[in-house]
Amino acid sequence: MLLEEVILWTRACFTAIVASVNPFVENTIIVINGQQVDAKTASIPVFDRGFLYGDSLYEVARTYGGKALFMSEHLDRLFESAKLARMQLSQSKEEYRRQMEASIQAFRALPGQSQSEAYCRIIVTRGAGKIGFGLNCVMTPTQYVILTQKLEPPSAEQFQKGFKYRVVERFRNHPNATDPAMKSGNYLNSLLAFLEAGDGFDDALLCNADGHLTEGTTFNIFYVKNGIVVTSPLDIGILDGLTRRATLELAKKLKIPVREVRFPKERLYEADEVFMTSTIKEVFPVTKVDQHTIAKGKPGPITEKLNQAFRKEVQTWLA
Numbered sequence: 001m002l003l004e005e006v007i008l009w010t011r012a013c014f015t016a017i018v019a020s021v022n023p024f025v026e027n028t029i030i031v032i033n034g035q036q037v038d039a040k041t042a043s044i045p046v047f048d049r050g051f052l053y054g055d056s057l058y059e060v061a062r063t064y065g066g067k068a069l070f071m072s073e074h075l076d077r078l079f080e081s082a083k084l085a086r087m088q089l090s091q092s093k094e095e096y097r098r099q100m101e102a103s104i105q106a107f108r109a110l111p112g113q114s115q116s117e118a119y120c121r122i123i124v125t126r127g128a129g130k131i132g133f134g135l136n137c138v139m140t141p142t143q144y145v146i147l148t149q150k151l152e153p154p155s156a157e158q159f160q161k162g163f164k165y166r167v168v169e170r171f172r173n174h175p176n177a178t179d180p181a182m183k184s185g186n187y188l189n190s191l192l193a194f195l196e197a198g199d200g201f202d203d204a205l206l207c208n209a210d211g212h213l214t215e216g217t218t219f220n221i222f223y224v225k226n227g228i229v230v231t232s233p234l235d236i237g238i239l240d241g242l243t244r245r246a247t248l249e250l251a252k253k254l255k256i257p258v259r260e261v262r263f264p265k266e267r268l269y270e271a272d273e274v275f276m277t278s279t280i281k282e283v284f285p286v287t288k289v290d291q292h293t294i295a296k297g298k299p300g301p302i303t304e305k306l307n308q309a310f311r312k313e314v315q316t317w318l319a
């Protein structure tokens with residue numbers, strides 16, 4: 001069988017599976033290698049290296065008023081990740097951007113979605129080909145999928161409650177292993193950390209092998225003590241979060257002192273406030289870490305100030 005036939009055959013099998021569990025693909029726009037396809041039957045070949053090896057990269061952007069925030073920064077980070085992964089991307093930044101923005105427009109054109117905010121994820125894989133690690137096994141250019149659907153940010157009630165996190169035993173990847181600075185599609189370590197957090201917790205925080213806090217499964221982490229905002233430094237091995245960057249800038253602008261230093265998990269237990277940052281959740285309070293209640297279980301004043309400042313500044317960043 002030719003590779004192309006294998007790909008077609010596996011695509012057909014996958015299509016049948018996806019079509020039978022389709023509720024989660026409703027109101028979703030899928031673009032594969034520049035072609036919009038029916039989300040219900042969209043599929044990737046099993047010979048794709050993203051599927052075989054997690055040999056892929058991704059970015060998640062979100063919109064405000066239908067406009068994607070930090071699009072250039074997301075694409076710069078995608079290209080940085082590609083460098084770290086030694087991946088030759090098949091499209092230019094401008095082309096990925098054009099297609100992501102077009103897919104957001106297509107999503108907002110769906111019935112009932114004209115006022116919805118969008119979650120827009122781009123996944124790029126090294127391509128499909130023969131089994132084997134060598135680049136000579138790769139028989140296609142990098143493949144990409146753009147998935148756009150309704151954004152589901154946490155509610156105002158959830159904000160008041162804050163998140164409950166567990167510091168798990170599992171370590172964050174060492175920068176000399178799968179470098180956390182590279183936003184690769186291989187999130188198995190983080191997924192296992194999430195599962196380890198278990199019942200009663202919303203998510204997991206990971207330390208490195210030296211016992212220093214790094215970040216959460218899909219977010220950066222901060223604490224506040226005596227009016228000073230503290231977060232782990234980039235060189236500890238974390239993702240250079242765009243919301244983290246923006247929050248540090250805002251803190252400086254608001255004359256709130258910030259420190260990027262290594263710290264053990266006990267600092268969180270004794271903190272006045274703890275908060276997390278990510279594209280989807282912006283600046284969001286954490287009210288419990290392991291068995292310790294933080295800030296009497298409510299969002300702290302600096303967390304609220306930074307959250308409001310972030311939301312206000314979005315309009316300037318989008319302009």
Ligand code: PDD
Nearest residue numbers: 060217218219220239241242243278279
């Ligand atoms: N997660 N750290 C990790 C490991 C992440 O995966 C993310 C992003 C962040 C925050 O980065 P940013 O502020 O640029 O979103 C930190 C995205 C949102 C996700 O996986 O859905």
